[in-house]
Amino acid sequence: MTEAVSRPRPLHWPTLTPGWRLALLLTLVVFAIALYLTWDIKASLAFTLKYRSKKLITLLLVGFSVSTATLLFQTLSQNRILTPGIMGFDALYVLIQSILVLTLGVIGFNTLNPYMKWGMETALMILAMLMMYRLLFRGNQQSLQFMMLAGIIFGVLFSSGSALVFRLLDPTQFGVLQDALFATFAAVDPILLQISFGVLAVTAVALWRTHARLDVMLLGQNSATSLGLNYNAMVLMILLLVAILVSLSTALVGPVSFFGLLVVHLAYRLAGSYQHRFLIPFAALLGMLTLVSGEFILQHLTNFSTRLSIIIEFFGGLFFLALIIRQGKA
């Protein structure tokens, strides 16, 4: 080991500290938002801003919740290819929607009190999560994996349940349900937005208080416990946060899962730190940037000829291929 051996440096932007990277990303997000709000205004400024900002808030909220939920879930599972979707959350959401349409009918479903609907969906998701935790989690990493496997099975069960319900619906009901299930980033109900901000605040406080402990979780259960972490409590907290965030984003726009995987992987590469105090905001901002710029491209460059989710999947797919090819070479 001679003196001359140079220390290897991170691959990207070697001189930028994580703080600067975050600042840079924030600038980009602000820029994208400004562009989105002010580009090509045809009606009055006030009207356009009001109209566009509603949709913008949805995009920002979803960007935050999906990215954060995926990141937390990967920290928990110590696995970088999983998303919360594996626990059958999306399938449960679909099942709830289909049962609601079936039991309440089209009119009942569409006039459902949004507070109640969101509250019920979230409560069900959290309840499902708690039951899995109580029944299957034995306080170690193996049982965590076991719990996820059970989640996959439950996901299949829920999907089959939904398929059964689909067959019982009449064509009009089915149409309404289809509409509710597609990921659409349209303007959302103001009440849902209020709820979302509440959720956002709670999540932000929880993450702010626990980000250092989340870092310790990266060391695995044995070391984390030896360092004084209450592992089981952390598992429960992360699972609850993930359940809340996922139910928020699905209530806002419907199931989106590939998007989170994409954003979180980019964040791992670009944030320049493993620490959650950088990773979480980075992933959240990156999620927002992706959605806002995607929506911008969609609205102004393609004239609504396609769906935002399709654009994201397209670029996400390309990026993922590039990632895999690069990793194969390295």
Next chain:
Amino acid sequence: MIELSNICLSYGKNDILTNVSLSLRQQGLTSIIGPNGAGKSSLLAILNRLQKPTSGEVRIDGQPIDSFDNRVLATRLSILRQDNQINARISVRDLVCFGRFPYHNGRPTAEDWAVIDQAIHYLDMSDLQDRYLDQLSGGQRQRAFIAMVLAQDTQYVFLDEPLNNLDMKHSVAIMKQLRRACEELSKSIVVVLHDINFASCYSDEIVSMKHGRIAHSGSPEQVMQDHILMDLYDMPLSVQQIDDKRLCLYYL
């Protein structure tokens, strides 16, 4: 002083530990030896509170282990288990910094950094401190983790096979450093070892385990005996006196 009294652990019908009673010295190096499946790792899991004993009690400095707050316990005893897989890109220095977590809770002070630098230096890792864990060899990783545990600066340190993946030079270096830590910092270090000759040369006390029970405990001279070791490992071997050390020949 850590006292284990009548610890039993069983999974269903399988008894992993049976009536293990042991007091660990306040200072010095204790080696736990024994064949695979003797229950050594389970014992550490109980001390780490990852596993609850079926019956029996662990007391640390007179207090039952369950009465400790997690964080307070983490400043009294630290445990390094085997198989530390980490996916994240963490540098050696950051890993060692985690050792101070029970004290700084995510915000390391200058004092913490001093301890961290010291631990890195102690394990001869100053040149490697900015490397990421995935850029290290198995032995270097192992040393980085030991540095983390030393940075935790606890009275009691438990290491599960710390010499895994280490070459002769680094094995000896680690054992010497552990000895030094025992003497200079008056720590009590407990290591699970498979190489009984390391146990013989560096320990103050050797505890041998078999079938979930304590077979023997005593000074290296007392435990390093032909009949004791043959009985423990169920194989022919011979213990030789070389200079003032007792070494076991079991390779033939």
